[in-house]
Amino acid sequence: MKTLKFSYLGNFSHSLDAAVYHAQPRFTEEIAEIFELARKYDLRIAPRGAGRSYNDAALKGGGIVLDLSLLRCVQAWDAETGILRAEPGLTLESLWQYILPDGWWPPVVSGTMKTTLGGCLGMNIHGKNNFKKGTIGENILEFDAILPNGKEVTCTPKKNKDLFYGMISGMGMLGIFTSVTMQMKRVYSGLLEVKEWNVPNLEAQLDALLEGAPRNDYIVGWLDGTARGRRLGRGQIHAANYLAKDEDPDPAETTRVAFQTLPDTFFGVIPKSKLHYLMSLGLNNLGVWGVNTAKYLLGRNKSYQQAHAAFHFLLDYVPDWEKSYGKYGLIQYQSFLPKETALDAWTEILKLSQKRGLPTYLGVTKRHRPDNFLISHALDGFSLALDFKITNSNRAKLAKMVQDFDEIVLDAGGRFYFAKNSETSAETTRQFLGEETIKKFGKLKKRCDPENLLYSDLYERIFGAQ
Ligand SMILES: Cc1cc2nc3c(=O)[nH]c(=O)nc-3n(C[C@H](O)[C@H](O)[C@H](O)COP(=O)(O)OP(=O)(O)OC[C@H]3O[C@@H](n4cnc5c(N)ncnc54)[C@H](O)[C@@H]3O)c2cc1C
Structure with missing residues (x-):
């Protein structure tokens, strides 16, 4: 080069x-x-x-x-132990496709499979099982990195411990991951057992996550940001569990990559590559209210089996879905709150967004646990991710609103995630991380x-x- x-x-x-x-x-x-x-x-x-x-x-x-992204080789794979070593540009998509036919799945994945191992470590991503498997960093056995000071280092939770816990979550600001060794999760089927049910308001949504987490391998909530009054924060919960050994009559078939791959057409008619054009027509306050209301009213208690890829990477089902937000794009605001303060703080946030005429078009809730990484976003509580459409006329209003959200989150003892938020300021960061963490990072x-x-x-x- x-x-x-x-x-x-x-x-x-x-x-x-x-x-x-x-x-x-x-x-x-x-x-x-x-x-x-x-x-x-x-x-x-x-x-x-x-x-x-x-x-x-x-x-x-x-x-x-x-x-x-071009440093993407699998360097070693042991199908007996489930330990994989790879270069940092390997995407989660290539990773699961490589290991699933051998009966393994990545222990932690993001809501898109397009992310790379290096990026996932840089932000220390979480999945819909954060309460159980922790962040991705908790599943890393070792990594190699090149530092700008010229040194090449190998880090594990014991060797170069401070760098291990600092570089994972360090947003790429300490060095470059060049090789990552990770423990995968054994699975006995390419399917998950999924349950889905409606929750009538935010309190019920958070209760469902709290009570459901210990009984499930994964749990996640969809939140209707347009519902008001006693329906504020209503939505749907999806919980999923791995199949036990011998529960799947044909695991060789369900763990095939072709079995997992999402279909090319929507309803068998619309090519999925064109779906974002159709979605863009409904991405306004009225359209989203209509779609959300229909989704909620049609929601039923259901149980079904679903391929791992379909459960985890629903958003990838529509390629380029983010383009449906139009030429100014979107912002996502994700806050993490202790379980004791989440209900009040998010009630305030949702009400504020509705009052300012800027409702969220997509809300997602998750259950979390704390971790030992230096720049940690997770805690014993929940997260709420909210997507907002940017237009030329709302840009300044939106920026001000999410800064107001930051104050609510800080007051409630919450945390922020630097893979998502685009307005968090240095002053807010100082209050969120605290002097000691900032000093250690420095x-x-x-x-x-x-x-x-x-x-x-x-x-x-x-x-x-x-
Ligand atoms: C649709 C969608 C769904 C998502 N769902 C989730 C989710 O469920 N959970 C979650 O936690 N996040 C989620 N995210 C956020 C995403 O997982 C993170 O932003 C992730 O870091 C992106 O990975 P990337 O490879 O694109 O990294 P980039 O965005 O390119 O980089 C992320 C960070 O890592 C650093 N970095 C990248 N490579 C290296 C390297 N080799 N060495 C050192 N530093 C490096 C970069 O400097 C940067 O700070 C989602 C994002 C999208 C778009």
Whole structure:
């Protein structure tokens, strides 16, 4: 790789783009060359996996975006133990397709399979089983990384422990993951046993997550952000469990990749690649109210079996669905609240969004547990992710509203997730993380990256210009 290509790159939700120097190494050795180029031309670097963060995490306007998506080899796979070693650009899609035919599934996955291992570690992602399996970092046995200070390190929960817990969740600001070793989860079928039921309001929604989590392998809620009054926060819960050994009469068939793959047409007619055009017609306050009301009223108690990929990656069913939000894209606001304060704080947030005429078009709730990573978003409570459409006329109003949300979340002892939120300020970050965590992160940063080469737009926004 000899040159840096000048390019415009955006974020997943099409709400931001930046003019950058795009570097795409094909070999790990080239990463050190990029650090050299950055020094020579006084540029800063944002690492990038698949660019699926909703915000500015994988962007550096005027700097280098170090795109690691071509480093994507599986380096070792043991189908007996379920231990996999791979380069950081391997996507979760390639990963599950590689291991499922051998009867394994990734222990933690995001709501899209397009993310890379490096990006998932950078943000320390969670799945619909966070309450049970923790974040992805809790399932990592070892990783190798190259640091801007020239060192190459191997980290495990015991070796270079501070780097292990700092780099996983460190938003790519301490070093570059070059190889990841991870324990997969044994499965005896390509199917999950799924239950689905309606909940009439936010209180019932949170109760269902709390009571349902210990009895299920996965649990997640859909929240109708347009419902008001005593129906505020109503929605649907989906809970799923693995099938036990011998429960699936034909596991060889259900674990085939072709069995999992989502169909090409919707209702057997509309090509799924065109579906986002159709969706865009309904993406306004009235349309979303209509669709949500119908979804809720048609909701029934149901049990069925569903392929792993269909359960986890529903959003991937419609390719480019984010484009249905129009040319200004969307923002996602995800807050994490202790179980004691979640109901009141989210009631306030949902009411505020309705009062300002900016209802969320998609709400998702999950159950979480705390973890030991340095920049941790999870806690003993719940998360609520809210999607908002950006238009030319609502942009400023929306930005102000999510900053108001931040105050409500801080007051309620909540936490934020830097893979999603696009407005959280340095002052809010300081209050959320606390002086001690910021100091610890700063110390690691100085040790790994004394020249501040790794420096994304997100980093500057949440820690202030350095
Ligand atoms: C539809 C959708 C659903 C989602 N669902 C979930 C969910 O259920 N749970 C959840 O937790 N998140 C979820 N996310 C967020 C997503 O999982 C994270 O933003 C994830 O980090 C994106 O991975 P990526 O490979 O695209 O990384 P990018 O967005 O490209 O980068 C993410 C971060 O990792 C850093 N990074 C990337 N590669 C490396 C590397 N090799 N070394 C060091 N740092 C690196 C980047 O600098 C950046 O800070 C979802 C996103 C989408 C679009």
